[in-house]
Amino acid sequence: MKLADIFFPFRADMNKIERELDRAIDTAEPVLQKTASHLLKAGGKRIRPVFVLLGGKFGAYDIERLKYVAVPLELIHMASLVHDDVIDDAELRRGKPTVKAKWDNKIAMYTGDYIFARALMIAAELTDPRIHRILSRAIVEMSIGEIEQIRDFNNWDQGLRHYLRRIRRKTALLIAVSCQLGAIATGAPDSAVRSLYLYGYNVGMAFQITDDILDFTGDEKTLGKPAGSDLRQGNITLPALYMHKQSTHADEFHRLAEDPAQIERVIEFVRNGEGLAFTQRLAERYLDRALAALDGLPAGRDRDALGKIARFIGERKF
Secondary structure (H helix, E strand, O other), X not given: OOHHHHHHHHHHHHHHHHHHHHXXXXXXXXXXXXXXXXXXXXXXXXXXXXHHHHHHOOOOOOHHHHHHHHHHHHHHHHHHHHHHHHHHOOOEEOOEEOHHHHOOHHHHHHHHHHHHHHHHHHHOOOOOHHHHHHHHHHHHHHHHHHHHHHHOOOOOOOOHHHHHHHHHHHHHHHHHHHHHHHHHHOOOOHHHHHHHHHHHHHHHHHHHHHHHHHHHHOOHHHHOOOOXXXXXXXXXXXXXXXXXXXXXXXXXXXXHHOOHHHHHHHHHHHHOOOHHHHHHHHHHHHHHHHHXXXXXXXXXXXXXXXXXXXXXXXXXXX
């Protein structure tokens, strides 16, 4: 099963969302137009807008209303990527030059700020105060997650709980909010809103944990960046953290990790160690919780689609 097959029933509405994204970043300022367009054309799975649309299926579905949630959430995600690339000094994203690489750090930061601002302007078309409270809190939590990641660069003393809290803020929360706000925007019952939030949170955790696995197991062609990029940038994710703390070769791994010149050996150590299997089991536990949350939703094609997305995340290779 490919993601495109799951998204196929939404192709018309997703095409509309894509057009709305183009319209959202349109500006008379030529540099911002070029940088924002470069980011948008780099592509992406658009999984957050799809979650918004699926969440909307449990209320009075209306794409003209849902677009004011789906577009801002994708813009917020895009803006966070631009800022991430500056922090990580990343040259590539999805195999293409980042905004900071093609222009510079200052342009990239202001591009991210512009996209954030456009997201909030579009969301303001909806008057439900719950939507704005949830969206604002999500941005605050994402910002805290980014600061935590910077603080913990090359910090091998962090624990599992710390890692999980960070990825909750950086990734899982925005996916949870996508499911939740799609339901709220269409007047879905409170029980459905709660189930969708729990589903989105657990799927989001599994999504990021799986990304952290793929960062070691993938290659540059499939990842769009060199394997082990997180570790090269000082971002210590769970597969490496496990090897450092709990593996049968923890002492040897610790000695290698302390020497920046040994980064290739450290990456290979993770690839061949127990950390990947441990991390995979954790991702599977979150996926099981996501699927269990779907029991609180009415049976049907839309609930099935959410289940298929969860299973895709567990099986994906890129």
